[in-house]
Amino acid sequence: MPLITYRQALNDALAEEIERDPNVFIMGEEVAQYNGAYKVTEGLHERFGSKRLVDAPISETGFLGLGVGAAMMGQRPVIEMMFWSFAYVAFDQIINNAATMRYMSGGQIKVPLVIRGPANGGTNVGSTHSHTPEMFLANQPGLKVVCPATAYDAKGLMKAAIRDDDPVCVMENTLLYGEKWEVPEGEILVPLGKADLKRPGKDLSFIAHGRAVITCLKAAEILQRDHGIDAEVLDLRSIRPLDEQAILESVARTHRVVLVDENKPFCGVGAQIASLIADQAFDELDAPIKRVSSLDAPQIYAKPLEDLMLPTADRIVATALTIC
Amino acid sequence: MSTPTTPAPIPPQSEAAEHDLRYAKSPVNSDLAPEAKVKLYTDMVRIRQFEDRSLRVYQQGRIGGFLHLYNGQEAVAVGTCSLLGEHDHVITAYRDHGHALAVGMGMGELMAEMQGKFTGSSKGKGGSMHFFSPEKHFWGGHGIVAGQTPLGLGIAYALKYQGKKGCCLCYLGDGAINQGAFHESLNLAALWDVPVIYVIENNGYSMGTSQKRSSAGEILARRASGYDLEWAVINGNSLYEVRARTYEAMQRARERSKPTLLEMRTYRYRGHSVADANAEKYRTKAEIETYKRDFDPISLFRAVLVREGHLDDAKIDAINAAVKQEVEAAVRFADESPVAAVPEIFTDVYATIDENAAAQHGTHFFNKDAHFVGNQQVAEAK
Numbered sequence A: 001m002p003l004i005t006y007r008q009a010l011n012d013a014l015a016e017e018i019e020r021d022p023n024v025f026i027m028g029e030e031v032a033q034y035n036g037a038y039k040v041t042e043g044l045h046e047r048f049g050s051k052r053l054v055d056a057p058i059s060e061t062g063f064l065g066l067g068v069g070a071a072m073m074g075q076r077p078v079i080e081m082m083f084w085s086f087a088y089v090a091f092d093q094i095i096n097n098a099a100t101m102r103y104m105s106g107g108q109i110k111v112p113l114v115i116r117g118p119a120n121g122g123t124n125v126g127s128t129h130s131h132t133p134e135m136f137l138a139n140q141p142g143l144k145v146v147c148p149a150t151a152y153d154a155k156g157l158m159k160a161a162i163r164d165d166d167p168v169c170v171m172e173n174t175l176l177y178g179e180k181w182e183v184p185e186g187e188i189l190v191p192l193g194k195a196d197l198k199r200p201g202k203d204l205s206f207i208a209h210g211r212a213v214i215t216c217l218k219a220a221e222i223l224q225r226d227h228g229i230d231a232e233v234l235d236l237r238s239i240r241p242l243d244e245q246a247i248l249e250s251v252a253r254t255h256r257v258v259l260v261d262e263n264k265p266f267c268g269v270g271a272q273i274a275s276l277i278a279d280q281a282f283d284e285l286d287a288p289i290k291r292v293s294s295l296d297a298p299q300i301y302a303k304p305l306e307d308l309m310l311p312t313a314d315r316i317v318a319t320a321l322t323i324c
Numbered sequence B: 001m002s003t004p005t006t007p008a009p010i011p012p013q014s015e016a017a018e019h020d021l022r023y024a025k026s027p028v029n030s031d032l033a034p035e036a037k038v039k040l041y042t043d044m045v046r047i048r049q050f051e052d053r054s055l056r057v058y059q060q061g062r063i064g065g066f067l068h069l070y071n072g073q074e075a076v077a078v079g080t081c082s083l084l085g086e087h088d089h090v091i092t093a094y095r096d097h098g099h100a101l102a103v104g105m106g107m108g109e110l111m112a113e114m115q116g117k118f119t120g121s122s123k124g125k126g127g128s129m130h131f132f133s134p135e136k137h138f139w140g141g142h143g144i145v146a147g148q149t150p151l152g153l154g155i156a157y158a159l160k161y162q163g164k165k166g167c168c169l170c171y172l173g174d175g176a177i178n179q180g181a182f183h184e185s186l187n188l189a190a191l192w193d194v195p196v197i198y199v200i201e202n203n204g205y206s207m208g209t210s211q212k213r214s215s216a217g218e219i220l221a222r223r224a225s226g227y228d229l230e231w232a233v234i235n236g237n238s239l240y241e242v243r244a245r246t247y248e249a250m251q252r253a254r255e256r257s258k259p260t261l262l263e264m265r266t267y268r269y270r271g272h273s274v275a276d277a278n279a280e281k282y283r284t285k286a287e288i289e290t291y292k293r294d295f296d297p298i299s300l301f302r303a304v305l306v307r308e309g310h311l312d313d314a315k316i317d318a319i320n321a322a323v324k325q326e327v328e329a330a331v332r333f334a335d336e337s338p339v340a341a342v343p344e345i346f347t348d349v350y351a352t353i354d355e356n357a358a359a360q361h362g363t364h365f366f367n368k369d370a371h372f373v374g375n376q377q378v379a380e381a382k
Helices: A006-020 A044-048 A060-072 A084-098 A134-138 A151-163 A211-227 A244-254 A269-280 A303-309 A313-321 B013-024 B034-059 B074-081 B097-102 B107-114 B149-161 B174-178 B180-192 B220-227 B239-256 B285-294 B297-308 B313-336 B342-346 B351-359 B370-375
Strands: A003-005 A024-028 A053-055 A076-080 A114-118 A144-146 A168-172 A180-182 A196-199 A204-208 A231-235 A238-240 A257-260 A290-292 B089-091 B168-173 B196-202 B230-235 B260-265
Touching (some): A006 A024, A006 A076, A006 A151, A006 A180, A024 A060, A044 A053, A060 A076, A060 A084, A060 B149, A060 B180, A076 A151, A134 A168, A134 A238, A151 A168, A151 A180, A204 A211, A211 A257, A244 A257, A244 A269, A257 A269, A257 A313, B034 B074, B034 B313, B074 B097, B074 B168, B074 B196, B089 B149, B107 B313, B149 B180, B168 B174, B174 B220, B180 B220, B196 B220, B196 B239, B220 B230, B239 B260, B342 B370
Parallel strands (some): A076 A114, A144 A168, A257 A290, B196 B260, B230 B260
Antiparallel strands (some): A003 A180
16 A cells, blocks of 8 residues: 655645546645645646636635635635634634525525645744644534544545535644555545544543644553553544544543643633533543643744643653553 | 714715716616616615615514614615626625615515524524525625625636626625725735626715724725726716716626726715614714705606606605505515524534435534423434
């Protein structure tokens, strides 16, 4: 099976969907002639031309809103945010327009829009380029939010997102763009709302999404090697819709849970899942629900300190040991 | 405290009459059949009466929330929307009743929507500010000032993408021109030759703040020149002028895919919304009366049609009576309509759920106590 990068998987997904559906176009800053600020769209402009790959000026409100309007008319725009942090200047278009258009029109309108780009800290760029907005986007009914952790999921979720009839926010990760995974050739579709058990285990459940899944896999190895604890890692993949059933099944298997994400802790994704488990699986728990999140300050610039801000394998292991 | 200031002037009555004569000769007007001219007049009367009746329903407590009335601006919506062709589309802000009626939405569905009824155009989920009818190419009804301006751009972008020779009329108030979204939209429209026409309905006040106190530069449309966009200032109370000059912009958009910024000088008689307690404080009563007496778009056009011999007192009375019947029927329809059943709260959120919930995975709605709502069983959220 070919080994490809997360970046290549996204690139393949975009190319395949452009070829499949004439309504799909990609718009964003530097996506065409420059080949993408992070090279996710590399080569696509050359292959598909300026109608399908559109370089936009630095004007997120303008071109994201354009995407919403075009989606209302039946296009399937894929709008790149160079960083999800930049979407904050276009929030009105996402929340008041993309998310609520269908509802306010009484179901007369669909908004088949994809907004994609990286949403992660850990790159030594300070607070303004390090936000992880999945929890407050997922707070808005009408939006869907996915956070692929591997190349396979990146490809499958991106293709599913483009074909979805609702607005989907795809949160990528610059630290994963260059990482490689085995990905089979050909069509891959990962349905939204389905979690994936990335590692089975019997003693403890790590429930995570995005790059935190990778960190949890490392933590699970350490626990196995150093402490004889067999942890499973459940990758949510999709935040909204959320695979609550997979979460509850995991709790029922292991009875101990550590929720890990790269959000800040207050109202982060882990808080939602903790509430779910407390409400629906209270009797399955043999220990308190634990959470590991990014440290609760604006993202710091200094690299050695920023490395400590995101959930690390060490911090996850230490937290797990408090309930095992 | 605010000092009353006079809004941007529109031509005095004598000039307006001259303008009407001049624009009456524009082919887009002179080619109109008498019945079509009378229909334009009737459509303005329909908006006026609908708004007056809405106010009464609101005052009786049967319409909630905000109510932004269109009285005084009727020639803009009727004049521009009367030019719509097969591939033309419309989007506006929250003062949307006039445009909704002008594109052909029914009074009943609009009155019901304002009353929050299931028979409303959006099943009671949108309200007064959020009328929609994609079938009539009407894309709302938007509540956030200037939030609709990038959407109008996108609608027009899609038309061009699809190779259709149409345009999008995107309306905004004079208060919206200071929002970044509008300027970003102008830049992109000009940069990419997007066939969108931005129509500023300049009624002189962004809520309670006069144009002089909110916008630099007396001619608002001139902001287009910074983007090398075509622009024009139009007497928005003269139906013939609105039609003649909007038509030029629409042809430019349809034939050459060129955007335009139009500023329609007009005036609103009512407050920003019905809740605007200061509607007669930030401007003088005399100012309002002057506009009503001398510049009313319906009176002006009525005079034109009387002069042209298409209207007389009997016809005018008949039109008023017919419209009154239509409005009363709409109110009855709304009054007698039911509110949506509780499970409707969870429909129209996701298209995928509406169309095939069984094919979807995961939880889309997160209340664990929804079955207690209103003592009615809410459809189990998937």
